[in-house]
Amino acid sequence: MASVQLSDVSFGYGERALFSKLTLELAEDKVTSIIGPNGCGKSSLLKLASGICKPWKGSISVMGRDVSALSSKERARLLSLLTQEHAAPPMSVRRLVACGRYPHHGILATIDAADYEAVERALEACRLADLAERPVAELSGGQRQRAFIAMVLAQDTPVVLFDEPTSFLDVSACYEVMELMRSLKEEHGKTVVAVIHDIDLALRYSDEVCVMRDGKLLAQGAPQEAEVLAAVEDAFDVRIELLHGELGSFYALWRR
Structure with missing residues (x-):
């Protein structure tokens, strides 16, 4: 079963069409990244999948259930979304x-024992137990992002969506967040989709990459597949090469 499925979806803003009959299936039990130039529709895909936006035409399902037929609470039990921008709330x-x-x-209900256990597990998983009583506003950028990831982990949905989770973070925090996202899949059994x-x-x-440009899916597959790498070069107008060093491998990009 696809975790998220878009079938012949058309969508846009105002009179401007962004997607026209877009079909996309995101597999379960994988970390899938959506990449592409600014304005190609990456974040809009997440808004459609989460029910924030409604398609002009076509259908969208999450874990086999039609998103349009679900209440907001039902959607929130299937899928969690961490948006790109979130202010630090005045709380611990x-x-x-x-x-x-x-x-x-x-929102106003008192949490029970099961909720408390879920919160403690999320704090431990995100290495925040020693910061649990600290105000969110006092955290560093990387710590704050881990706190929001812990929140979506506590939500305990099978599918987790992230919209540019490494934006505005320093290099070390970026790696930390990406490793934490991998752990959501490997240690907690979540399907992770991230712009x-x-x-x-x-x-x-x-595990899988979707390459987009101008509202179209250019390629989808494992990162090392030739078709995916060729699509990256096409979408971003770059050349890409996998380099190997003593500490590991990395992808280097050059402008064409």
Whole structure:
């Protein structure tokens, strides 16, 4: 079963069409990165999948269920979305992570023992147990992003969407976030779909990559596949090469 499936989806903003009969299937139990130039529709895909935006035509399903037929709470039990921009709320890290439990009860409900355990597991998984009582506003950029990832982990959905989770982070924090995303799949059994602006990170940490340009899917497959790498070169007008060093491999890009 596809975790997220778009079938003949047409969508746009105002009178401007962004997608025309776009079909895309994202596999379960994988980390999938969506990459492409700015304005190609990457973030819009996540908004459609999460039900924030509705398609003009076509259908969208998550874990085999039609998104348009689900209530907001039903969607929030199937799929969690961490958007690109989120302000630091005036609360502790623990309270922020506990907000992820709202689909299972409600925003004003008192959390029970199961919720408490889910919050503690998420704090431990994201290495935040020693920061649990600290105000979110006092965290570094990388720590804050880990706190929001812990919140979506506590939400405990089979599918997790990220919109540019490494934006505005320093290099070390970027690697930390990508490794944490991998752990969501490998240690917690989540299907992870992320819009990534850093091509090297996307190719290095993903099981599958979707390359987009101008609202169209150019290629989809494993990062090392020739078709995918050729699509990356085409979409970004670059040349790409996999280089090997003593500490590992990385993708180098040159402008054509």
